[in-house]
Amino acid sequence: MSSQVVKTGFIRPISLAIAFSLVAAAACAQYPGQVTKTSKDTPDLRAIGVVEWTGDAGKPKTSRLVPITVYDGEALQDGNVYLARPQPLALAGEVEYELEKNGRPIGLYDIRNAGQEQGLWVGYGSWKPLPSAKPAAPKPIVDDGFNPNDDKPVLHRRHADASSKTGSDSGSSSGSDSSGQSGPPPDPDRPTLHKKTDDSGSSSTSPSSDPDQPTLHKKDSGDSSNNSGAQNSDPNRPVLHKSTRASADSVDGEHTSSADPDRPRLLRGKPTGNGPDVLPSLMGLPQDMQQAVAVSDAKTRPEHPWSYTWANPEDEQKMKTAMEDIARQALGLKTPPAATKRASARTHAKSTPPPEPPPLVDEKFHVFELAYGSGATMVLSAHTDGPPAQQKFVTLIAQPDLYGNALVLLKNVTDNAHLDETPRMRLVDAVDALADNRGELLFELRGASQRQFALYRVLRGTAEKIFVTGGGEYGVAPGE
Structure with a gap:
């Protein structure tokens, strides 16, 4: 598959739309007479x-x-x-x-x-x-010494062009000697190196003209009889020769060519399959x-960040504190305010500073703007402290109401003993799953022994589950 689709500045090796068209074409090829779908009918x-x-x-x-x-x-x-x-x-x-x-x-x-x-x-x-675009290299600044404000004359070297070069070559041909060297005539008293020639006029590669000096010659391997004679003059002496039989015909010293041809053989080397x-x-x-x-x-779509910018930075901390109080009440870590007032009225206890709220372990707070111009969508998740078997988990989806309070749209509370009935919701991120420029919240639904993934769309003050992966439903979480 060598089809390529360009997306946001990088080359995509293969897109799902192209893969779908190839699968559809292969399926249609099995049935003669069926018209293959055009590219316009292929879904994006x-x-x-x-x-x-x-x-x-x-x-x-x-x-x-x-x-x-x-x-x-x-x-x-x-x-x-x-x-x-x-x-x-x-x-x-x-x-x-x-x-x-x-x-x-x-x-x-x-x-x-x-x-x-x-x-x-x-x-x-x-x-x-x-992929990142490489910055263009800056052009070098060449200082030619020219100053437009200076009235002094400046001498420049003349650049030789093709015509001047041709003219100089033709003009110098008259002054060149037989050896092809141009310029003034050579000095007759200057020693000159010449290539040595033998008596026949051809050049000799021998370093010396001494006929008694030994000379090395390349061995002639064309005659096999001369080779064997050079190795040993005894004709009865055994000689080792390289075997011409294919190595694949023998395994562990046994020749399979003369044996059973259907006998399986183990060959050394890499397997034929490359593997993943x-x-x-x-x-x-x-x-x-x-x-x-x-x-x-397959399509090029503009980047759409989901971060929300608060008009007043203090509103974010206010909403986070309000959702933390709701989470503690859902986990049983905080007594409701009405019950606290009744208890204080009965005991007539002296006014004391309120105790520190119980901690929320692994707390995560996210704020999204799931559509341009929409309000804030807040997600908070945490669990209680203690042994894993006694931990309780909470996940909240909320939005600010008209009075500046946190309006809970979905509440998920569970513990380790009931994960198969009510899975723990773990936020992955916001994503545009329907390609409509609106974000959905993607959650992992993790149970005791299995898990699923679900998409939630927040719209008109509700959090609706629009998709869940296969594997069986865990059950309905509280608040859905």
Whole structure:
């Protein structure tokens, strides 16, 4: 597949649309009389995946790509099974993905081969940096000594052109001698080196004219009888000769040419199959694994960052504090304010400064602008401290309301004992999956023994799940 598509300044080895057209052409070729679809009828495919790696970004130790979805222009298809023959189209060889972080490209990922892990297809390849245009080299500044403000005359060397050079050559031919040397006549008293010639007039390569000096001659190997005679004059002496029989006809000293021709033979050398270019490296779900969105599109689309700029920087901290309070209440780390007032009224305790709120472990707070001119969409995730078996997890999606408070659109709360019923939601990033210039939130739904990926669209004060990968539903999370 040598088709190439230019995208944002770099050359894409092969796009999904071209791969789809090749598959369709191959399928149509099996049925005579069927009209092959033209390029106008071929859908513009857009594939979304997640690259997972360990190590440094750009130079990972291990990596893989998980296909999520393929948009065929009408609906979102499961990227793990879409046109699988046997590997899905999203993991076809030489398909290139652009890695994004918050809508900005951070690198390229080329698929080399694919395999299955726990019943799901994943791709293996290499992370490449983004191509950068080389700056043009500045032109050197040549100082010719010319000063337009100086009235002094300046002498310049005349540049010889083709006509002057031809004229000089023709003019000098009269003054050249028989040896081809031009210029003034040579000095007769000046010693001159000449090439030595023998008596016959031909040049001699012998370093000396002494006839008694020994001379080395190249050995004539054309006559085999002379060679054998030079080695030994005894005709009965055995001579070693190089074998002319093919080495493939003998194995361990036995000649298979005269033996059974159907007998299998073990030959030294490399196997005929080259094998995959990149072997599987990342297995399982290690603790230090990182994730990034990967997009492969046949069309060139403008860059769309998802970062939100607050009009007042203090509003961001205010919203984060409000969502942290909601998260602590959902995790059972904080008593509701009404219950606290009733308890203080009964005990008539003296006023004391409020205690420090319980900590939220592994807290992550993100703010997105999922469409141009839209408001802020906030995502907060965290879990409680303590042994892993007793940890609880929370994920919130919220937006500011008209009164400046955090309006929760989705709340996901679970613990390690109920992950198969209610998976833990882990935000990957925002991505434009439908190619409509609007971002969706991509989450990993991680259970106890399996996982899925889901896309949520935030619109008109709701967070709707519009796509989920195969593998079976975990169940309905609270708040959906």
